[in-house]
Amino acid sequence: MFRTIKLKLPYDPSILETGRQFREACQMVLDYGFSAHTFNKNKLNRATYEDVRRRISTLSSALVQTARDTASDALKQTKLRKEIRRKSLTIRYDRRTFKFYPDSHTISLTTVHGRLVFPIANSPLMEKYSGEYTNAQVSIDVKQRRMFVMVQVEVDKGVENKAETRDVKVVGIDRGIKNIAVLSNNKFFNSAHLKDVKGRYRYNRKKLQHAGTKSAHRKLKELGGRERRFVLDTNHVISKQIVNLPFNLFALEDLESAGMRTKRNGRRFNHKLGSWSPYQLEQFIKYKAEDMGKAVVCVNPKYTSQKCYRCGFIDRNNRNGSIFHCKNCGFELHADLNASRNIGVLGKSGYFRLLSTSQSLRSDESMPTGMREDSSKPTPLGVGS
Numbered sequence: 001m002f003r004t005i006k007l008k009l010p011y012d013p014s015i016l017e018t019g020r021q022f023r024e025a026c027q028m029v030l031d032y033g034f035s036a037h038t039f040n041k042n043k044l045n046r047a048t049y050e051d052v053r054r055r056i057s058t059l060s061s062a063l064v065q066t067a068r069d070t071a072s073d074a075l076k077q078t079k080l081r082k083e084i085r086r087k088s089l090t091i092r093y094d095r096r097t098f099k100f101y102p103d104s105h106t107i108s109l110t111t112v113h114g115r116l117v118f119p120i121a122n123s124p125l126m127e128k129y130s131g132e133y134t135n136a137q138v139s140i141d142v143k144q145r146r147m148f149v150m151v152q153v154e155v156d157k158g159v160e161n162k163a164e165t166r167d168v169k170v171v172g173i174d175r176g177i178k179n180i181a182v183l184s185n186n187k188f189f190n191s192a193h194l195k196d197v198k199g200r201y202r203y204n205r206k207k208l209q210h211a212g213t214k215s216a217h218r219k220l221k222e223l224g225g226r227e228r229r230f231v232l233d234t235n236h237v238i239s240k241q242i243v244n245l246p247f248n249l250f251a252l253e254d255l256e257s258a259g260m261r262t263k264r265n266g267r268r269f270n271h272k273l274g275s276w277s278p279y280q281l282e283q284f285i286k287y288k289a290e291d292m293g294k295a296v297v298c299v300n301p302k303y304t305s306q307k308c309y310r311c312g313f314i315d316r317n318n319r320n321g322s323i324f325h326c327k328n329c330g331f332e333l334h335a336d337l338n339a340s341r342n343i344g345v346l347g348k349s350g351y352f353r354l355l356s357t358s359q360s361l362r363s364d365e366s367m368p369t370g371m372r373e374d375s376s377k378p379t380p381l382g383v384g385s
Ligand SMILES: [Zn+2]
Pocket: 308, 309, 310, 311, 312, 313, 326, 327, 328, 329, 330, 331
């Protein structure tokens, strides 16, 4: 699938002159094609190439060829019914004549002064679409003194599904003890039922341990298996409900990165909820989400519970038990809900960072702004205006 990224270029005399020569080359082919009544590229090439090269010697051979293609397309479009006078200074580029470096925000273009590198303005689309950049078009507006480059991207399908900003619907998930999971869309999964059942098991276990008979021992073993299956089942049910929600990106705290997977925390969870573990839930969410083509990201949980979702103010005292009350802006919310919303925001940006890293791995080397790619010709830098 193809996508186009429109980027602003500096208004540059080398590009302007290239546009003029490109138009002239185009016009020569248009005139021939109309008089010979053909838009066949091979015929046009055979008849005009040498002529164009001789008359416009500073236009590179590759640009002469794209000018011929441009002319051929125009002739085809008008079905050779009328003569065409080309006014547009638009230049067509292909993989021989341009290279796009999204990481360094530069693009190198073949011009009448050789290959030059130009800085380009930032665009959110550069992060959004990664893939192969095979075609480009430079448009020149002389009146407004503006130049743009439209870079065509062949978007990798897998990446695009996940990469479209507007299509990413994130939900943040905060895991805890009182609430197994609190979602940023106001959904709470509390642990009351889990605790109830766990309590019953504990009570029965104690009774059986007390009896101490052989049959009690056997029953105790059975009970252990049933309890494990119950926990497993609970995590299956919750994770299934979560991944079935209309979101395609699930953000969780990376418990390990914050050192939360310590013995102390393990005990904290264990004491309250028996063998229930937030890690099992995480694993289930991960594999169920992936099965559905949805994504899961883990974020650094530092400050997620202290930071105000509304104003970003971070303070330990913002949180008081289950209430979050911002000392800066007065924002008040359930503390787990505030955390889950912070997790959601972090998850979304973390996800796009991941995507752009995989993009930078794909494009070869990056080049610093203002450097020339080809130093064989003594020409000015491609930074104009
Ligand atoms: Zn605040």
